[in-house]
Amino acid sequence: MRTRVHYGSLQVLASGERGALEAMLRAEGIYSSQLAAWRLQFAARGESGLVSRTPGRKPKLNAKDRELLAVTKKNEVLQRKLRIANALIELQKKHTSCWDWHCRNPRRRADAARRASRS
Numbered sequence: 735m736r737t738r739v740h741y742g743s744l745q746v747l748a749s750g751e752r753g754a755l756e757a758m759l760r761a762e763g764i765y766s767s768q769l770a771a772w773r774l775q776f777a778a779r780g781e782s783g784l785v786s787r788t789p790g791r792k793p794k795l796n797a798k799d800r801e802l803l804a805v806t807k808k809n810e811v812l813q814r815k816l817r818i819a820n821a822l823i824e825l826q827k828k829h830t831s832c833w834d835w836h837c838r839n840p841r842r843r844a845d846a847a848r849r850a851s852r853s
Contacts, residue, residue: 772784
């Protein structure tokens with residue numbers, strides 16, 4: 735969709751000179767059907783009907799919804815990372831308790847000493 739007519743061109747539209755409108759339309763590269771559509775929009779809604787709108791589909795989500803969706807996704811990622819971190823901490827606790835038992839067991843220490851003396 736073409737942009738609206740420049741304000742300097744509005745003077746040509748208002749002047750009513752014979753052939754001025756056609757010359758202006760050719761210079762601007764505007765079809766007469768587009769001009770007719772603008773006249774209908776102006777008649778229906780006044781100047782607010784001539785305000786340019788962004789082309790294309792309207793967004794399904796507004797800014798608040800997009801922000802909420804982004805924050806929700808970020809929250810899910812952080813919760814997943816927290817679960818992994820907690821699982822690793824629990825694993826480290828279990829490993830430490832098993833390692834303490836292994837090191838404190840006198841029989842294991844004796845076996846380790848015998849192996850060292852054989853070498």
